[in-house]
Amino acid sequence: MAVKADGNWRSFRHRNYRILFPANAASNIGTWAQRIAQDWLILQLTGNSGTYLGLVTAVQFAPVLFFSLHGGVLADRVNKRKLLIATNFIGALSSLGLGILVLLGQVQIWHVFFFALALGISSALDAPIRQSFTSEIVGHSDIANAVSLNSANFNAGRLVGPALSGFLIARFDTGPSFVINSITYVFVIFALMQMRESEFFISEKKETLGTIREGVNYALARPDLYVVMLVVFFVATFGLNNQIFNALMATEAFGKGPASFGLLGTYLAIGSLSGALFSARLEKFRKATFVIKLGIVFSTGVIILSMAPTFTWYAIWLPFVGFCALTLLITANSLIQVNSDPAIRGRVSGIYLLIFMGGTPFGSPIIGWLAEVIGIRQTIALCGATALTACLIIWVVFRNKVKVPKDISVEGVLPATYDDQR
Numbered sequence: 001m002a003v004k005a006d007g008n009w010r011s012f013r014h015r016n017y018r019i020l021f022p023a024n025a026a027s028n029i030g031t032w033a034q035r036i037a038q039d040w041l042i043l044q045l046t047g048n049s050g051t052y053l054g055l056v057t058a059v060q061f062a063p064v065l066f067f068s069l070h071g072g073v074l075a076d077r078v079n080k081r082k083l084l085i086a087t088n089f090i091g092a093l094s095s096l097g098l099g100i101l102v103l104l105g106q107v108q109i110w111h112v113f114f115f116a117l118a119l120g121i122s123s124a125l126d127a128p129i130r131q132s133f134t135s136e137i138v139g140h141s142d143i144a145n146a147v148s149l150n151s152a153n154f155n156a157g158r159l160v161g162p163a164l165s166g167f168l169i170a171r172f173d174t175g176p177s178f179v180i181n182s183i184t185y186v187f188v189i190f191a192l193m194q195m196r197e198s199e200f201f202i203s204e205k206k207e208t209l210g211t212i213r214e215g216v217n218y219a220l221a222r223p224d225l226y227v228v229m230l231v232v233f234f235v236a237t238f239g240l241n242n243q244i245f246n247a248l249m250a251t252e253a254f255g256k257g258p259a260s261f262g263l264l265g266t267y268l269a270i271g272s273l274s275g276a277l278f279s280a281r282l283e284k285f286r287k288a289t290f291v292i293k294l295g296i297v298f299s300t301g302v303i304i305l306s307m308a309p310t311f312t313w314y315a316i317w318l319p320f321v322g323f324c325a326l327t328l329l330i331t332a333n334s335l336i337q338v339n340s341d342p343a344i345r346g347r348v349s350g351i352y353l354l355i356f357m358g359g360t361p362f363g364s365p366i367i368g369w370l371a372e373v374i375g376i377r378q379t380i381a382l383c384g385a386t387a388l389t390a391c392l393i394i395w396v397v398f399r400n401k402v403k404v405p406k407d408i409s410v411e412g413v414l415p416a417t418y419d420d421q422r
Helices: 007-013 015-046 050-061 063-077 080-103 109-138 140-172 175-194 212-220 223-239 242-253 258-279 288-305 311-338 342-358 360-373 376-398
Strands: none
Touching: 007 015, 007 140, 015 050, 015 080, 015 109, 015 140, 015 175, 015 242, 015 258, 050 063, 050 109, 050 242, 050 360, 063 109, 063 212, 063 342, 063 360, 080 109, 080 175, 109 140, 109 311, 109 342, 140 175, 140 258, 140 311, 212 223, 212 342, 223 288, 223 311, 223 342, 223 360, 223 376, 242 258, 242 311, 242 360, 242 376, 258 311, 288 311, 288 376, 311 342, 342 360, 360 376
């Protein structure tokens, strides 16, 4: 049955999208519930150690360095739906395993590292496949809209998940949050199995396109793409550390418990969800220069966040930071998806995700260590200042060099001698 959906909701015209969207909504709630539970579990096991918090975050994101590019290659070569079923199955097992250990009272810090690594490997392969899979579900004309709706979905989960997890932790410890997340993966697997491949928008594959190097060369030939990636790298590595910032501000700066910590995630989500919904109306502003400007505003917001005198003021400012962050990330993601040749989009998505999350394995341990050495407020201010400086330099150097070429195909962007260079 055809469904009328216009404007901000036009992606719901597609049956496959309508099936996957609610399953992802449940999974996103579980994901955010687990993030809060994992952070709190680390603080419990290590006596509020910022260093361990940063190290576990690094371990969880380290697989991005090794697998996201290969995930992008797989996305361009193999059936994406089947790959996503496999990655979600691995995610379910890792969440369930950690949850059972907590419930049995047998969990140790090395267990957290192990399951964080397993989940990280799954996510590193899953992310570029899932990103490029969006175009197969809704078609090229609705990619930008679907990206905005997916981000709204993700942040709606952040609105519910942290508060739910904080409530569960306060009453039953962290175990139930992990188990609930493992169950939500099953919903996604079931939805993927119900999708009709006959309704996918699949571009014809080109035999000559299949290596990571081709994706890198393509991205490097496109200033409108690599400048966006540069901004996202600095913003994500230094500014998007709310996992560490909120945990240590709640416990160390304000002396709060798990319920208040979980609520900080919800307050952040209010701004993030608003940014995701607002971004659906910003198609005419989706330019690389807009991403740079948003990076400057966001970084300034992070610096101000470090100065919040009380828990209440910190919670009030968090939505603004979340709004700026999500508007930036959605704009950047949309530009990467829409302005890439479909034949190479999976690999470009893999590069983007490597840039987006690749700095976290190095930045998180340093940030956690700095928080213990110089204090969490000073660390947040330093991170914001670093991202701000980078964005200002990028603005000065690249603001006049980021126009989208008329032909975004591989043949139209790379030189005619490209085949000889291979």
